[in-house]
Amino acid sequence: MPSRNRETWERPPDLPGTHFVDAMAYSDPELFEEEKQRILARAWRFGCHDSELPDPFDFRTIDHAEVPLVMIRGEDGKVRTFYNVCSHRGAKLFNDLSGNARTKTCFFHHWTFDWRGDCVSRPRPQPYEALHLEAEDCGLKEVATDSQYGLIFFNLDDDAGSLTNYLGDALSAFEQTLTEEPVEVFHYHQAEIQANWKQWVESNMDHYHEWMHVMLRRTNVITEETLFHRKAELHSGGHITFRGMEIDYEHEGTIAPREQSKAMPGLTAETFQATPLFPNTVLMTRGTVMRIDTTTPLTPDTSLVEFRGLGLKDDTEEDRMVRIRQHNEFWGPMSHNLPEDLFAAEQCAAGYRSGGAAYGIICREENLSAQDDGGMRHFYAEWSKWMGRSASDPKIITA
Amino acid sequence: MAVDKEDIRDFLNKVADALDGEAWDDFLSMCVPEFEYRVTAFSYELNKDMIWLIHDMDGLRSLFNVLPEQLGRRGTRMLRQISVTDVTQVGADGRVDVTSKVIVVRTSPEGVSELFAAGRYLDVIDVSEDVPKLVRRETQLDTRELGIGSHVPI
Known part of the structure; x- marks a missing residue:
């Protein structure tokens, strides 16, 4: 006779619900997708430490968030985070893991962006202008970024509250x-x-x-x-x-x-x-x-x-x-x-x-x-x- | 003193065999008492050189003594495939610098083999006596994703 049969094994422990975790929380694919939407896409998450971006125009890519990201220290000393994708055809913009770039030119069609995420150059822009697609409409997607004690965090939610409140x-x-x-x-x-x-x-x-x-x-x-x-x-x-x-x-x-x-x-x-x-x-x-x-x-x-x-x-x-x-x-x-x-x-x-x-x-x-x-x-x-x-x-x- | 590259190759293969076979005493017997071992890697994330492991002879002995108790799966094996690419005699003190490419394959107890690491051995070898001895080894890793890692020197 086994010490526990299937029924007793699968029966919830006789403990308060706060004191155990169902296996489903670790393995269920639908729950996992929900976690990404409800937690990871809305929470402040650590990106890197200040020392990884010591100088103006230093950048650091983050390839494993749900979207490719790049963190850049601007000329003003502030760190900003952007989707690391070109606003033109979606190509990944920064391919190096880290580096320094005052501006970044997409390898594909040479659209160029500055440290504010603004599109500052498009080769032969006249056909866009004829359609009123202006450069200022072609900037990068910025992601909320803030830091505390040198720890730099990002938040994929445009409506995120402040990091200060989040961390308490x-x-x-x-x-x-x-x-x-x-x-x-x-x-x-x-x-x-x-x-x-x-x-x-x-x-x-x-x-x-x-x-x-x-x-x-x-x-x-x-x-x-x-x-x-x-x-x-x-x-x-x-x-x-x-x-x-x-x-x-x-x-x-x-x-x-x-x-x-x-x-x-x-x-x-x-x-x-x-x-x-x-x-x-x-x-x-x-x-x-x-x-x-x-x-x-x-x-x-x-x-x-x-x-x-x-x-x-x-x-x-x-x-x-x-x-x-x-x-x-x-x-x-x-x-x-x-x-x-x-x-x-x-x-x-x-x-x-x-x-x-x-x-x-x-x-x-x-x-x-x-x-x-x-x-x-x-x-x-x-x-x-x-x-x-x-x-x-x-x-x-x-x- | 002329250095026989074939002897160097044979010696480094014996060192690799000792490590593969987890014959730690044999490995240490092929090193001089002031031997230094380190594992290094370059981080493209930080744009910096990193040291992932550094030990002298005592440190290695201590590491090897603990290994039997260290948690892991019994029967996991490592195989180091080396290829000597450069042998340079340094001065007249009987020491040579040797660079080898190294590929480490890890095989699970079930017999599934996978590439564990790729890199280079940068060795200093004392060839002044009858038997060569390792003076220094730097395992310079290209691979920086080692899964759960390893308790065993590469």
């Missing part, structure tokens, strides 16, 4: 770190993973998974005592801050100890904190180095995760090398932890995709401390608001 005080834990001294991105890599986008977002809120990591088990850098120093602060808008935990690297031979002199502003070298921003970005730090994850849904079953590592712009060569080493130790593509985290997300996805797993349980309550699942519940409460469906029973429209 969610970035307060990182304000000093991001603003006291100039910060710079020194690491970037992407991973296309076989998992629903929320499964990666969850991994940065599900602290109960810490026991998976061999380096944490071997080194005991997280103890029962340090666990309870961590508290989750639930911000409005579905954003969360986990902070209070300090990691004791000092007495662990297998992990390089952190020097206080290398701590980033407002942090100790042992600080371990994270701020997941709804819907798809997470800021985190291990004291001497910062990381930003951005997760973009590609299909219900595949996601693109961007990983950035950040240090101080004015780092000495020696300090930068320390940050690089400490970044790579846990967070690089060849680190101890990141491949394990990504492996876990893919294995969970395999369970849901196959129809094997029916529900995800997010019911741990530890007074929003230690390994409480409250962060995930807060995320799904926000998800439910945007979707008008509960994550535990998404078949039912609630709003």
Whole structure:
């Protein structure tokens, strides 16, 4: 006799609806399309950091949002985002991933655009003029763009509210770190993973998974005592801050100890904190180095995760090398932890995709401390608001 | 001292075999004590060189010691196909700079092979003794999308 038969396996857990997630939320194609329309097309999403566009006319393309985008720093210092498509015949305008261009000429018919998105030149324009199609009607499609503490966000919704209102005080834990001294991105890599986008977002809120990591088990850098120093602060808008935990690297031979002199502003070298921003970005730090994850849904079953590592712009060569080493130790593509985290997300996805797993349980309550699942519940409460469906029973429209 | 390119090729194939076979002690025995290993890549997003892994001999030993416990699928194999493209003798201290193209194929436990990475090995090899030894290896990756990544040096 199996421990559970089909009926008991598929029966919703005897828990409040806020404390579990239906498999459908991870795998249903229609729900996925709805997420794109109701959440991703309307939410403020992280595009890049200020340091990626240091000079006027610097640009950075974003190829994995629902439409191709390009972010450009104007002559006035302001960053603007445009659909990265020519207004003439739809050809992709900027093909390089980054660069500097005062104007951009489409390769196809040589329409030229400036940093404001205005069309400033069309070869032999007379036939257009005869039809009253003027250059000022041929500018690029601009996308709402704003920044806080050097983090540049875009919003595909023309009617989006302000970024300030969207974020509220969610970035307060990182304000000093991001603003006291100039910060710079020194690491970037992407991973296309076989998992629903929320499964990666969850991994940065599900602290109960810490026991998976061999380096944490071997080194005991997280103890029962340090666990309870961590508290989750639930911000409005579905954003969360986990902070209070300090990691004791000092007495662990297998992990390089952190020097206080290398701590980033407002942090100790042992600080371990994270701020997941709804819907798809997470800021985190291990004291001497910062990381930003951005997760973009590609299909219900595949996601693109961007990983950035950040240090101080004015780092000495020696300090930068320390940050690089400490970044790579846990967070690089060849680190101890990141491949394990990504492996876990893919294995969970395999369970849901196959129809094997029916529900995800997010019911741990530890007074929003230690390994409480409250962060995930807060995320799904926000998800439910945007979707008008509960994550535990998404078949039912609630709003 | 003349450098026999065939010997260099044989040596680098043995190094690749040791890595493919996860014979970590054999690999380390082919390196000098002050060996430095790094994996680098150029980011077109940032327009910057990046270091993705950097270890000395102790760091590599520590990495290899942890590998058996590191989460992953048992039976996943890597195969490094190298092609030596340049051997340059540097000074008279018995060291040579060697550039090789490298293609890494990853095969799943089910036997499905896929290209994992492409790039170059930039090696410094000590050929002053009877047996060559690696002094430095930089694995310069063209591939920057490594899926879930790897715990094993490329």
